[in-house]
Amino acid sequence: MIIDVHAHYTQASPKLDAYRGRQISSQNQPKKGSLGISDDEIADALGGNLRQMKDRGIDRLMFSPRAGGMGHDFGSELISRYWSEVNNDLIGRVCKLFPEQFSPVGQLPQTPGVSPKNCLEEIDRCVHEWGFVGFNINPDVSGGAQPFTPSLGSEWWYPLWEKMVALDVPGMIHASSTLNPGLHMNGAHYVNWDTAAVVELCNSRVFDDFPKLKLIIPHGGGAIPFQWRRHSALHALEKRRPFEEMVKHLYFDAALYDQDSLELLVRRMGPDNVLYASEMFGTAKAVDPSTGRCYDDTVPMVKAIDWLSDADREKIFSGNARRLYSRAKL
Amino acid sequence: MIIDVHAHYTQASPKLDAYRGRQISSQNQPKKGSLGISDDEIADALGGNLRQMKDRGIDRLMFSPRAGGMGHDFGSELISRYWSEVNNDLIGRVCKLFPEQFSPVGQLPQTPGVSPKNCLEEIDRCVHEWGFVGFNINPDVSGGAQPFTPSLGSEWWYPLWEKMVALDVPGMIHASSTLNPGLHMNGAHYVNWDTAAVVELCNSRVFDDFPKLKLIIPHGGGAIPFQWRRHSALHALEKRRPFEEMVKHLYFDAALYDQDSLELLVRRMGPDNVLYASEMFGTAKAVDPSTGRCYDDTVPMVKAIDWLSDADREKIFSGNARRLYSRAKL
Numbered sequence: 001m002i003i004d005v006h007a008h009y010t011q012a013s014p015k016l017d018a019y020r021g022r023q024i025s026s027q028n029q030p031k032k033g034s035l036g037i038s039d040d041e042i043a044d045a046l047g048g049n050l051r052q053m054k055d056r057g058i059d060r061l062m063f064s065p066r067a068g069g070m071g072h073d074f075g076s077e078l079i080s081r082y083w084s085e086v087n088n089d090l091i092g093r094v095c096k097l098f099p100e101q102f103s104p105v106g107q108l109p110q111t112p113g114v115s116p117k118n119c120l121e122e123i124d125r126c127v128h129e130w131g132f133v134g135f136n137i138n139p140d141v142s143g144g145a146q147p148f149t150p151s152l153g154s155e156w157w158y159p160l161w162e163k164m165v166a167l168d169v170p171g172m173i174h175a176s177s178t179l180n181p182g183l184h185m186n187g188a189h190y191v192n193w194d195t196a197a198v199v200e201l202c203n204s205r206v207f208d209d210f211p212k213l214k215l216i217i218p219h220g221g222g223a224i225p226f227q228w229r230r231h232s233a234l235h236a237l238e239k240r241r242p243f244e245e246m247v248k249h250l251y252f253d254a255a256l257y258d259q260d261s262l263e264l265l266v267r268r269m270g271p272d273n274v275l276y277a278s279e280m281f282g283t284a285k286a287v288d289p290s291t292g293r294c295y296d297d298t299v300p301m302v303k304a305i306d307w308l309s310d311a312d313r314e315k316i317f318s319g320n321a322r323r324l325y326s327r328a329k330l
Numbered sequence: 331m332i333i334d335v336h337a338h339y340t341q342a343s344p345k346l347d348a349y350r351g352r353q354i355s356s357q358n359q360p361k362k363g364s365l366g367i368s369d370d371e372i373a374d375a376l377g378g379n380l381r382q383m384k385d386r387g388i389d390r391l392m393f394s395p396r397a398g399g400m401g402h403d404f405g406s407e408l409i410s411r412y413w414s415e416v417n418n419d420l421i422g423r424v425c426k427l428f429p430e431q432f433s434p435v436g437q438l439p440q441t442p443g444v445s446p447k448n449c450l451e452e453i454d455r456c457v458h459e460w461g462f463v464g465f466n467i468n469p470d471v472s473g474g475a476q477p478f479t480p481s482l483g484s485e486w487w488y489p490l491w492e493k494m495v496a497l498d499v500p501g502m503i504h505a506s507s508t509l510n511p512g513l514h515m516n517g518a519h520y521v522n523w524d525t526a527a528v529v530e531l532c533n534s535r536v537f538d539d540f541p542k543l544k545l546i547i548p549h550g551g552g553a554i555p556f557q558w559r560r561h562s563a564l565h566a567l568e569k570r571r572p573f574e575e576m577v578k579h580l581y582f583d584a585a586l587y588d589q590d591s592l593e594l595l596v597r598r599m600g601p602d603n604v605l606y607a608s609e610m611f612g613t614a615k616a617v618d619p620s621t622g623r624c625y626d627d628t629v630p631m632v633k634a635i636d637w638l639s640d641a642d643r644e645k646i647f648s649g650n651a652r653r654l655y656s657r658a659k660l
Contacts, residue, residue, distance in 0.1 A: 139512060146475055151512045182469060182481045187529035187564050191553050192522035199517035219560070223521050223553030226594065229587035229614070230549070233625035234517050236616035257559035260594060264556065267590070284559070286566035295563035 006277035073143035092130035153204025194222030253277035271312035336607035403473035422460035442472035483534025524552030583607035601642035
């Protein structure tokens, strides 16, 4: 069985973006409103996902709203709440229509300067009403502007960790859009926050206080596996517990697009802490002109790691995901 | 010959930080003032550098002010100018005292929201009065806050590139401190801006317009070598020229602290585009408890790349640096 733990709903009806567009002109008096997307429209838009899953032998997607679309920096707390509810309801509907292929992962109504306590009600709603199995957490709520978001290692986040542990849902740390013109969202901003998240969490008491917290760092961990001993050195310099020990509290997804980097990731983190992912459809959906294959066609890459046992490969493809996403009953 | 192209003056007299401290309480009427550091104090504080260079077989340091100390986000344009002049003068004095071991690399009086045109006079002064051979360029002048710094790919930076090309001085893209509490300066913020810089420059016309511009990305390029085909895929998706072609306009330093990552860097960028660096004394100066050796004792790592020819190894150790730092007459 192969599970892709990092798939965003990038093929949604334009009616979703139209809803978002209308939020701009009603910031003074936000209204919930509705999307007006039918079940048939949802099903039609997912044909590409289902075909590609079949072609590549991927059995299930952990399916969440488009990361760049979360846009927590925009508007008031109420705008963020309505936008999250609308997106999560849509994800919930997708997963009810295709329960064998998609498991629902939600976005949170995070808002700059507002405690993540404001997300707890939406987590409960998604889990209990729709059967959500995980959530994406934006570590840079304001998209880089002030008010800045407290470090992921700080107690500011604890109400969120408490709720996630209580419900046994994992979180993927995933930034959304940024206001900074010097940062390409998909090329730099996302992976930069992956790196930052690992550094802050490894330099904190979070896993002392929440030993059962399950956090996934996407995109192969950003720069972390490559800058590995930079972090070892900083931990030694700052007299913290060893980096190599702290980082094993985390899980990294395998959304990398070459063999060398994937193998480096698995060597660094070990097969118990890596989860298969291809970001379908995302960053790497283009065709590599040199091979004629899509960059994100990465199942063969995992199969090609010849020093990995079959049991370890199975952990990466699905075993670790089954363990983490306990509510998914896979 | 071995040249370390990435060494900051982290052992300066506390009188330097005391000068900085006084700037806080005279923001309304900044005064240039002086440091009051004698040549003997300078020489004494460099004993550690000279000993370590001898121990490790490093012949020369490209020596610049402490990166985190540049703090361009703090205070007015005049404060940044005085602070840069004081730091650059100190670097100039170090290099006059030890001309065989140190080559001067400067910081710029960058200021949030102010065009880099304000740096040109200081570049001329450093090159012509002190013999500076390169400069560090902060891609995130405001330390992450608003006003944000324009993308390195934008024409906002062109006056700086023009001056650097005219004087044939290379630049190292190196962030300074950040105001964002979620970003560890040395663990995340620096390497994040390395990644961002590469993405922006590779997605620009900068090297069409300045084919002779020489820019070095430190810390092994941040996440770039590891996320290599993420960038290939994004270039294909966005119909840009191939990433593998664009990135070869840049140089990456080898300030990485393990064999695997260093070899990945050299494989990706090729031996013509990598320059030896250890950040002496910086991030990785601690002793690795598992080996008893310093993390930044990396000359043996370059020697241990067994697939590299002697000629290529020499390029990494010094040949590429001689070529780039043409004013250093090495």
